[in-house]
Amino acid sequence: MEKDKYLLSKPTAYCFASAPPETSQPSVSQQEYSQYGYLQQEYPQQPNPTLSYSPQQQYNIPLPPPKYEPPPSHAPPHNTVQVRPSGFFNRIQTNRPQMNVLNAAALIFISGGMNIAWSIGFRSRLYYNITTHVSVAWFIGAIIGAAISGFLPKFLPKRAITLFCSMLTIIGGIVNASTHYNINALTAALYMNGIANGLVFAPTLVVAGELAVFYMRGKICSSTEQLSFNFGIFLQILIHSTSSDSTCHYDGFNPDRISGILSAVFGFIGLCLAALLFIESPVALLDMGLEDHATDALRRLQHPFTFNGETYAQLAEHKLYVAENKQLSSEQSAVEACPAFVKLCILRVLNAMSISSFIYYALWLSTDDFYKENETRSTFLIFGACRLLGSFITSFLMDSIGRKKSTLLGLIVCGCLAIGIGNQYHFPDYKYVELLLDIFQAFAGVAFAASSAYLAEAYPLKVKQHFISFTFIVELVVFIVITSHDVVNEFFYVIGGIYIAVFLLSIWSLPETRRTTLLESQRRFRGCCGSKRP
Structure with missing residues (x-):
């Protein structure tokens, strides 16, 4: 009995000799392990009360550490989710400040569209015999501005660029409006407006892509650039079509002065909007290490101006975007941009072909009589309205139907129509050329709305x-090159074949970036094949 009593009084020494004392190993609480999905093991009490142990004698057996695997670097944080608001008008109202930031540049682009239409032929008869240099002066100025913009440091405030370009637009409009049939003054006005548009083009699209929410980026970018240029083209055609020859004599008031006045007004409004409503890109602020400023910019880019879950979700996405791009050197970034550069240059070149001086000449030729003024005006007006309508509809539906679908639809229809237009010039009456050109312009607006x-x-x-600047320069060069009007039907056969060929290539190579983050969109453009996944 004495031996059994001795064994029961000292169980630790014989039965659990390897168990460390309480002070040698700190206990791991259940709360510390529960966060990793582990629960501390509980030991049932022995039925024999004589074998139970006091709390001081509990055994602290260490559990193996949990295996924690960090998420992949390309995966966004699991707790940041942006929700697409329901209702079209609700989304517009919530993201109105994002569009307000870009309105100043949009007004500059409208004045640029007016000068594009003027340069390709929609101008009064006083300027029908101007030199080639004057007719391409706006495009040369835009190339100069785009070249300067391409070498500007990316940390230069975009507000300053927009303000400067608005001032150039005002001066160019005043020069055009205050002179009458002065070729030197007109050339200077075209150069100033061209430089303003080329200089603001790339910074505006950079800001548009970086401040827009993922579910409205297509609409915001397209309505800022493509829709604005097409509205300017329509506005110039409207001014040109509604003026009579009586206003085009040397001592009177001509429609070109109206264009100058409108350009000056657009520039002044843009100057006010840029000074009051412009907000710098949150991505650029993060790239400079100004996280607090970036957070405040995101707050002011949505209505109401408060911090919410979506604000921090966008901040997390932008930080991930900046972090991954910082890992790429400048050489690696340039190499990665080359496939996208080739694809987008092709699209923008086709855009220039769809509204070049060759198209104007074909439209004018289809009226069959130069002296039928009323018929010519209505033909021009319908022509401009069709292009504007196609661009307008596609811009507002782009985030629903997608970029790729609208581009492919426009390319295949434009290709077939171009071949049909070329075939019509084999007949002496050009019976259906006007109708085909109008439909061609409508689907050209559909095809290139997504390029923005x-x-x-x-x-x-x-x-x-x-690279945005270089892409715009390539497009402008095509505007300058296409000046010959000798072979109309051959031109349409050629561009028709090109449109169809690009349509077939785009099925394989063009990605769909609808409702994706900037980082995901950038990944989908890597390589020659437009994949849906990185």
């Missing part, structure tokens, strides 16, 4: 502004 969004999201961050 593609430009804003395709290129890596370090070289984005440079």
Whole structure:
């Protein structure tokens, strides 16, 4: 009995000799392990009360550490989710400040569209015999501005660029409005407006892509650039079509002065909007290390101006976008941008072909009589309205139907119509050319509305502004090159074949970036094949 009593009084020494004392190993609480999905093991009490142990004698057996695997670097944080608000007008109202930031540049683009229409032929008869240099002066000025913009440092405030370009637009409009049939003054006005548009083009698309929410980036980018240019083209055609020859004599008031006045007004309104409503890109602020400023910019880019879950979700996405792009050197970024550069240059070149001076000449030729003024005016007006309508509808539906679908639809229809237009010139009456040209313009507006969004999201961050400028320069060069009007039907056969070929290539190579983050969109442009996944 004495031996059994001795064994029961000292169980630790014989039965659990390897168990460490309480002070040698700190206990791991259940709360510390529960956060990793582990629960502390509980030991049932022995039925024999003589074998139970006091709390001082509990055994602290260490559990193996949990295996924690960090999420992949490309995966967004699991707790940041942006929700697309229901209702079209609700989304518009919530994100109105984002569009307000871009309205100043949109007004500059409207004045640029007016000068594009003037340069390709929609001008009064006083200027029908001007030199080639004057007719392409706006495009040369835009190339100069885009070249300067491509080499500007990306940390230069976009507000300052927009203010300067608005001032150039005002001066160019005043010069055009205050002179009458003065070729030197007209050339200077075209150069100033061209430089303003080329200089503001790339920074505007950079800002548009970086401040827009993922579910409205297509609409915001397209309505800022493509829709604005097409509205300016329509406005110039409207001014040109509604004026009579009596206003075009040397001592009177002519429609070109109206264009100058409108350009000056657009520039002044843009100057006020840029000074009052412009907000710098939150991505650029994060790239400079100004996280507090970026957070405040995101707050002011949505209505109401309060911090909410979506504000922090956008901040997390932008930080991930900046972090991944910082890992790329400038050389790696340029190499990664090359496939997107080739694809977007092709799209923008086709856009220039769809509204070049060749198209104007074909439209004028289809009226069959130069002296039928009323018929010519109505033909021109319908022509401009069709292009504007196609661009307008596609811009507002782009985030619903997608970029790729609208582009493919416009390309295949334009290709077939171009071949049909070329075939019509074999007949002496050109019976259906006007109708086919109007439909062609409508689907050209559909085809190239998405190119604005593609430009804003395709290129890596370090070289984005440079490559957007280079893409715009390639488009402007095509405007200058297409000046011959000798072979109309051959021109339409050629561009028809090009449109169809690009349609077939785009099925394989063009990605769909609808409702994706900037980082995801950039990944989808990597390589020659437009994949849906990185």
